[in-house]
Amino acid sequence: MKILIVEDEAALASAVRERVREAGHVADWFATLEDARAAMAASVYDFVLLDLGLPDGDGRAFLREIRRTGSPVAVLITTARDQISERIAGLSEGADDYLVKPYDLNELVARIEAVARRYAALPDNSLAVGDVVIDLARRQLSRAGRVVDLSAREWAIVELLARRPGAVCSRDLIEDVLYGLSEDVESNAVEVFISRIRKKAGAGLVTTMRGRGYRLGGAEAS
Numbered sequence: 001m002k003i004l005i006v007e008d009e010a011a012l013a014s015a016v017r018e019r020v021r022e023a024g025h026v027a028d029w030f031a032t033l034e035d036a037r038a039a040m041a042a043s044v045y046d047f048v049l050l051d052l053g054l055p056d057g058d059g060r061a062f063l064r065e066i067r068r069t070g071s072p073v074a075v076l077i078t079t080a081r082d083q084i085s086e087r088i089a090g091l092s093e094g095a096d097d098y099l100v101k102p103y104d105l106n107e108l109v110a111r112i113e114a115v116a117r118r119y120a121a122l123p124d125n126s127l128a129v130g131d132v133v134i135d136l137a138r139r140q141l142s143r144a145g146r147v148v149d150l151s152a153r154e155w156a157i158v159e160l161l162a163r164r165p166g167a168v169c170s171r172d173l174i175e176d177v178l179y180g181l182s183e184d185v186e187s188n189a190v191e192v193f194i195s196r197i198r199k200k201a202g203a204g205l206v207t208t209m210r211g212r213g214y215r216l217g218g219a220e221a222s
Contacts, residue, residue, distance in 0.1 A: 001046035001116060001159070002177050005029040006036045006062070007078070008054050012101075016049065016078075019105040020112065024139065024152040028180045033057045040066075044176050045073050046119075047112060052079040052090075060093055067094035074115045078103065113139075127162050129217040132201050134162045141201060148200050153178050157193055161206065161216040170213040190214075 003020055007013040008031040017027045028043070030036045033056050039045075048066070052059040063075055077090045080101045087098045096115045099108060117125060117137050125137035131144045141148045141158055150158065160169055160177050174190050186192075194206055194214060207215050 001112075001156075002026045002044065003028075003047045003049060003112070004036060004039055004043075004045045005049045006033070006054065006059065007031065007049065007051045009051075015105060016108065019109060020049075021152075023109045023112075024155060025112075026153075026156065026178065026180055031055065033059070033062050036062060037065075040071075040073075044173065046177075047116065048073055048075045049108075049112075050075055050077050050095075052077060052081055052086075060090060063090070063093050063095060072119070074119050076108075076111060076115060078108070127165060127216075129205055130202065132205055134158060136162060143201055150197070150200065154193055154197050154200070157190075157197060157206075158201075161214065165216055168209045168213045168215045174214065 003025050005013055005016055005027055013029045017029050020027045028039055030039055033054050050059045050063060066073060066075065074096045076097045076099060077095045078099050078101065082100045090098050097111050099111055127134045133142050136159060139155060141150055156177050157174055160174060171190050175185050179185050197206055205217060207217060209215055
């Protein structure tokens with residue numbers, strides 16, 4: 001997943017970004033609502049970790065803005081505000097979870113993954129393409145019953161395609177999922193990762209749609 005961290009405590013934000021990256025996610029960090037708004041306008045995120053007390057406003061206002069747009073992005077509030085009334089307000093306004101500081105980074109990752117499972121489009125969180133099974137809940141791909149070792153970015157592509165079965169994902173969208181806003185992208189990066197996935201999971205797992213992008217499987221995708 002691609003995660004937007006909105007947090008003005010630099011040390012905490014750095015630790016959170018490092019931990020979610022270790023868990024296999026792409027993460028961008030911004031300290032203000034203004035920068036977070038600009039990031040969401042420029043990039044596609046699956047998840048937002050949102051502090052409430054920010055230098056240029058209240059994170060709940062940003063949450064309300066997100067929900068008014070109808071965006072499907074998941075939002076987990078991370079804040080020092082521990083009053084029950086604050087939790088109720090945050091959840092009522094559209095947050096998917098609420099975590100009070102100080103928190104354990106492993107618990108944060110577990111909460112992110114729990115929320116992501118609720119957002120999964122597939123009823124059982126798995127999808128079969130030929131002899132390949134993609135398990136979104138376990139973040140795991142197996143071929144002919146054997147688990148295939150994928151890098152974090154290889155998995156990110158597989159997950160993106162699996163959550164959009166039958167749909168074509170453009171090269172730009174895949175790049176957006178793979179990289180943070182501050183990272184440089186090689187011109188052939190998507191092709192390189194797709195090639196690696198095909199070598200590991202079979203040539204038929206990802207189909208190139210000329211001039212449009214990529215989709216999961218071919219006629220056999222289900």
